Amino acid sequence: MKFIEKGIVVCCMLAMLACGDQSKKEENSKPSPESNTYTYDWESLRKAPVPEWFDQAKFGIFIHWGPYAVPGWSDEKTYSEWYSTRMYCDSSYRAYHEKTYGPIADHGYKEFIPKFKGENFDANQWADILKASGARYVIPTAEHHDGFAMYDSELTPWNSVNKGPGFDFIGLLGEAVRSKDMKFGCSYHRERHWSFYTDAMNTYKAVAEPFDEIKVEIANDPESALLYGPFGLTEDFMKDYKARFLEICTKYQPDFMWIDDSPANSLFPEEKAVDLFINTYHKEMIADYMNMANTWGKKVYFNNKKWKRFNYPEGIGVSEKDYLRLDEISEIKWQSSGGMAHSYGYDRTEEDASKYKTVDQLVETLIDVVSKNGNFLLDIGPKPDGTITELQEQRLRGIGEWLSKYGEAIYGTSAWSTHGYDNLRFTRKADALYVICLNNPDAAIQVTQTDALSKENVRSIEMIGHAGNAPEWNFNEQGLTITPPENYQKDHAIVFKVNLINQ
Numbered sequence: 001m002k003f004i005e006k007g008i009v010v011c012c013m014l015a016m017l018a019c020g021d022q023s024k025k026e027e028n029s030k031p032s033p034e035s036n037t038y039t040y041d042w043e044s045l046r047k048a049p050v051p052e053w054f055d056q057a058k059f060g061i062f063i064h065w066g067p068y069a070v071p072g073w074s075d076e077k078t079y080s081e082w083y084s085t086r087m088y089c090d091s092s093y094r095a096y097h098e099k100t101y102g103p104i105a106d107h108g109y110k111e112f113i114p115k116f117k118g119e120n121f122d123a124n125q126w127a128d129i130l131k132a133s134g135a136r137y138v139i140p141t142a143e144h145h146d147g148f149a150m151y152d153s154e155l156t157p158w159n160s161v162n163k164g165p166g167f168d169f170i171g172l173l174g175e176a177v178r179s180k181d182m183k184f185g186c187s188y189h190r191e192r193h194w195s196f197y198t199d200a201m202n203t204y205k206a207v208a209e210p211f212d213e214i215k216v217e218i219a220n221d222p223e224s225a226l227l228y229g230p231f232g233l234t235e236d237f238m239k240d241y242k243a244r245f246l247e248i249c250t251k252y253q254p255d256f257m258w259i260d261d262s263p264a265n266s267l268f269p270e271e272k273a274v275d276l277f278i279n280t281y282h283k284e285m286i287a288d289y290m291n292m293a294n295t296w297g298k299k300v301y302f303n304n305k306k307w308k309r310f311n312y313p314e315g316i317g318v319s320e321k322d323y324l325r326l327d328e329i330s331e332i333k334w335q336s337s338g339g340m341a342h343s344y345g346y347d348r349t350e351e352d353a354s355k356y357k358t359v360d361q362l363v364e365t366l367i368d369v370v371s372k373n374g375n376f377l378l379d380i381g382p383k384p385d386g387t388i389t390e391l392q393e394q395r396l397r398g399i400g401e402w403l404s405k406y407g408e409a410i411y412g413t414s415a416w417s418t419h420g421y422d423n424l425r426f427t428r429k430a431d432a433l434y435v436i437c438l439n440n441p442d443a444a445i446q447v448t449q450t451d452a453l454s455k456e457n458v459r460s461i462e463m464i465g466h467a468g469n470a471p472e473w474n475f476n477e478q479g480l481t482i483t484p485p486e487n488y489q490k491d492h493a494i495v496f497k498v499n500l501i502n503q
Contacts (some may be wrong), residue, residue, distance in 0.1 A: 012333045037294060038287040042279075045286055046316050050333045051299035053183060053255065054318070056412040057136035059403070061396075062187070062258075062337050062379035063173075064141050064344040067148050067164060069384040071097070075232040080381070083108045084146035085196045092173040108217045109197075110224050113148065113158070118165035127176035129388055133396035134403030136411070137183035139258050139377065142170050142248050145192045147227050151251065155244055157468055158227040165386075169331025173218050183258030186248050189239040191277075192235045192260065197228045204264045206273040215502075227346050233264060233273040238281045245285045249292055257289055257302045259311070265313030266308035278311065286317075303335060318375070325365075329372045329415045336369050339375040340395055346381040356391050363492040366399065366410065371425040371436070373415045374463035402492050405465045409434035409495045418449045433498040435482065440490040447480040457501045463488065464495040471496060 038044050064081050074080040075092040086093035088108060094104070101107040116191045128140055143149050149159035151170035160169045174184045195201050200208035208231050210218070218225045230237040249257065259282075264274045286302055293300040302318035304310050306324075319334040326334065340357050341350035350356070358367075362378065369376045378399075388396075403410060413427035413434065420426050423438040424445065435447060447453070454475070461473045461482060472483040482496050 016438045036291050038290045040280075040283045040287050040315050042316060045283070045290070045453050046313070048290055048317070049299075050318065051255075051301050053299065054137070054301050054375070055333065057183070058375055058410050058413070059133075059135050059366060059399075060137040060139060060183075060185075060375060060377045061130050061133060061135040062139050062344070063382070064144065064346075064379060065118040065169070065382045065386075066141060066144050066146060066150055066345070067109070067112045067384075068144065068146060069346040069381065070115045071100070072249050072348045072381075072384065073100075074343050074349055076342065076349060079143055079345065080343040080347035080349075081146075083345075085201055088197065088213055089201050104213045105216060108213060108224075109146065110217065110221070110227055115291075116164040116384050118133075118160075118167070118169070118384070118386035119167065121167075121169070121172075123172040123176035125180075126173060126377065126382075126388065127180045127182075129393055129396055130177065131182060132400045133378075134400040134407060135182065135378075137185060137256065138173070138177045139185040139187050140170060140173055140255060142186040142188055142252075143244065144189045145196045145260075147190070147196070149244070151248065153244065153247060155240070155247055156226055157223065159311040170248070170252055174254075183255040184252075184257060186252060186254040187258035187260070188245055188248060189260040190241050190244060191262045193241075194231065194233045198231050200232070204267050206233040206264070206268070206271050220413050233271075233277060235276075238277055242281050242285050246288060249289045251300065253293075253296050255300050257286075257300070259303060259305065261305035261307040261311055263307055265311055269309070282312065296428070320377075324374075325368070326372050326374065329419050330374065333373060333375075335375045336365070336378055337379060338365070339379040339381065340392060344379045344381055346383050346389070351389070351391070353391055356395065359395055359402070362395060362399055363402050367425050367436050367438065367493055368419075370410055370413065371415060371419040371427055396453060398492075405491070406436075406493070406495045409436055409464065409497070416449075417430045417452055421448075431500050431502060433499060433500060435496040437494045437496070440494060441484055444481050445484040445496075446478050447482065449477055451482055453498070459499045459501045461499065462497050464497055465489070465491070 033441035034331040068081045068083045071083050072080055073083060074094055078086060083093065086096045097104060142151050147158060149156055151159060152168040153159040161167060170186060177184045195204055195208055195212045198210050208229050214228050230240060262278065265278050266273045268274050302317045303320040304312050306321045315332055319332055320337060340356045343350060346435045366376045380388060382388050409427055413429055416426040416428040416433060418426060425436045427434045437445060461471055463471050463484065466488055469488065471484045471485055474481055
């Protein structure tokens, strides 16, 4: 435990340096006057504005990469990145593990780490592919539930510099991504770690005992306690949890901190430990991060993930959930994350293209989310050798090709008076309405929601990507009718730009 205790002291010192004496900050870093804007209070954090860059970006890439990529297997009911706990407590995972790797007593989860080499990882190549997707921000996993830090941590020896790949994944990718003019965030999933290797895994009770096999592993290799523990939702765990979060913030100055959800908050909100975890530690972490960002001169943000209930009061941070889809426009900024197949991490059971969403489907999801005031965070799960699979790269580039033609209908837009209906979706800028067709219509389309449209405020209509081949249009009793030109080039979705007269 000395390693963790030393790390906590180091991280707290760094946090103090970031949020210390105001006059010293003004002398050294010249922060904004709002450098200590946020207090440890939900109402204070509710005032955190959605950064313009995040609101306008619309499309980001999520990345799940860690030792769980080595087995890279799921029962297609749960996620492959959950292998680290499922191998101990789930019959289908246990059966697969023992058939493939032998008895768990001889091959615990920690044995995957030396096999997680990332020998073909190339941060610049990844950044090129991600840039080609049209994404405006990238959020890789700095630490997942398994407890392995994918960065150069001073708080645990179980990190990607000391073990496994032997390099600072977060540091290298962050530098490469930012060199391509994309924003860079980090995701942090340690909130479940206290239960992940314990009998609390399926109940999330605050008092937890390690699995029997974990106890044996620790007895044989005491250092593994620093990977698998601390156990239970104790203050020791919470202090370590907060320290690692602040370490990531201090080292990498992320533009966005993505925090996973705490099931305990949904299942046992009345428990004292849960209340302390959410309403003390999380408050402090987020406020410290936001105040640090002011000293960096950055506009940053964070998410508020929902399982059965939101982690924090609704309206604080961007509302988010796995595979979230809304029926109507949300006044609160929201984000939908999701994989191209089911798992977020690499999953060898999903290598068949039939299990992947097509570029058509992914573009449609992006359009639908944006039309309702959301951002789409599309996940990829690279292989353990550090390569992005061909299926994933094809889809990333396919989305990017569509955005290269029609991106003006996505980036920097806002929701209109309606998100759409049938196969139509709408987005808006000050001087234009974008009518996005999710199919390739062969006949005229009818825009019936015309409260904001009239003959007097429509200057012209063009079909993006089809210069010199303008559509016909007119107003009738039903509203605005747009007829596409004959023999136009089909695409994943087509866009009509209604140029408006400023009034």
